[in-house]
Amino acid sequence: MSGFFQSSYQQARTAFLRAVQADSRVQWKKALLHPLHGAEAEPLALDAVWLGRMDARRLLVLQSATHGIEGFAGSAVQVAVLHQALTLPEDTALLLLHAMNPWGFSHRRRVDEAGIDLNRNFVDFSQPPENTGYKELADALIPAHWTLEALATADQRLADFREVYGEQIYEEAVSGGQYTHPRGLFYGGRAPGWSRLQLQHLAEELRLAERDAVAIIDVHTGLGEWSVGEIICDHPPRSIGVEWARAWYGDAVTEPFLGTSSSVPKWGLIDFFWHQLLPDRCSFVTLEYGTGSTEQLFNVLRADHWLATQAVGQVDAALKNRIQAELLEHFCPAATDWRQAVVQQGLLRVRQALEGLSKV
Template sequence: MDLLTAAETCFPNDYANARARFLAACEGLGVEPVAFVNPHRGPTGEELATDAAWFGPEDARGVLVMISSTHGAEGFPGSAAMLDWIGSGGPARLPRGLAVLAVHAINPHGYAWLRRVTEEGVDLNRNFVDFAEPLPENPGYDILAKHLVPESLDDTTLATADAAIDAYRGQHGQIGLMLARTGGQYNHAGGMFYGGTGPTHARQTLERIVAQWALAERDLVAVVDYHTGLGPFGYGEPISDHTPDSINVERAKRWYGRSVTQPRLGTSSSVPKTGLAEYGWERMLGPKVSFVALEYGTFPPANGLSVLRADHWLHNTRNVDWDDPVTQEIKRAVKDHFAPADLDWREMVIFRSRQILRLGLAGLERELA
């Protein structure tokens, strides 16, 4: 299908619609996804599950893994990218000896409830630490915790909170503030970017998927993890947070070109973080995996802070009624920030996804020739 048609038709309305469309697209090709059912339910009582579908030969030496909704509410572009790849004939064009594993909604609870966190209140992309070791410290977040997620959203409280955040920025700079706010923290359950106290259900699901399809036994694995919220509006930034100069990141740069950015070198819209999913992939697959987070920009960080602050406040202070006008207002703002309905944004998402998938598969093919 052409680019504009894909932009107009591939984006789902919500998690339930995304899942139904993904399953139907797979069924249309005779592919039966494996459902990893989440023990919780969605806001209207719907079943929640991660659905994983394999396209290509079972004994493929190289595998490209597509992952959606690591950050729940960011799942819409990943779902659209999967529907576009399937609907545009991607499976029929797979190079010989390669396969694609589409992991739809790795964090279905966050996707359905329009949250960035899992049902445990954990940021899945800060959860891949070794919990047998002392947990990372983030003293900057400790200072800002009550201001990032205050107990009230009244004007006076927010003004005080914003003044404290501005003062911290003045003392430590914008990068220092980003490190404190988004780098990952393990002391404040209910706060932003909380990494938890143990492996989440979603992390364990991902580990089961890696084992079930024997990805550690393949020769090479490319991972494209779809994210939103950082960078210029609509631009898809391939971020690689592998160790600089490692074979993992050098291979990613060969595949995807000079647009690959590295937070640890200061070249990215992101900053270094703890507990990232790619660290988990490295532990499981070692040097044979090259991971990029395909990060689509939306709106400025100040807007992201505002919508996340409101969402955390909502879930921290009440039993959430999905039909309550306050809930709906907050959820609309979350969805608009992380998955804008603007057609030009959606068109850019599809274009960049097609490009990255083409480059990733071509890179795998070259390396394994």
């Protein structure tokens, strides 16, 4: 199972497209080319592939690399699904969206080329949310200098905020989404990013809003208990989206709005695009594979964003390599058991979603 993981975006895309080419169920495919090139000067694309009848009433959507560097896991699951040749229930299709954020996948960053976190980009930009907590913490989250002394001072400010306001408000301030600091963590942008626009175009071209029932699984990594694929459901409590998720995936489902998830409520999630597109006719879940603590997540991202603010050649090579290695290890651990668990659980959740859709 761990063999489905690749070591670069280019290799992952090649493996995906080879599996697509070999699958007779593919009815339609499209490469949405990104205007920039990747870290190896390779072309970048959001690859969309449709398996099964184009007019199917029910649809499962499997997304990867919403957060670019997390695409290694999502791509592995998608390729494994293609190799399994799962039987699609009657009147049910499968849509694979490979590399929602291809630039971030290739450059091994969570954000896109503009520093936008795609999973905070789905807001009304005429009235963007205001995150006063982030404004207070911004300079501490990404200090001007990455030295032991500067970090100690910054970390103390973060600890003081947490002590005063509590863990929940602290995590919401840091990761809930912010729209004022373009080089900061969890920046949602000031306008729809490239990936959001591509998703909107695909929805129109494929007439997704006309489907009767849609399940969406968006694969993520980096938050929660080691190798556990948490099913995070950000639908409103007691909505049909939650009901379907609980019926299909069972006790693995958690809800940020009820405080049962490793994730806190957030603004601008890609989930909300699907909620709006298919109210009462979809169930969107984030399949979040744990790799470490929330504090560790924040710290590797702080280092990555600090590094991105520095001029080329300004940072000591050893420090730069360490920051990049720690970021990759957090979002795509090399451990074989973790990678096997990702693929095994991914296949299980895809089967459960297909079975659940067949009963709608």
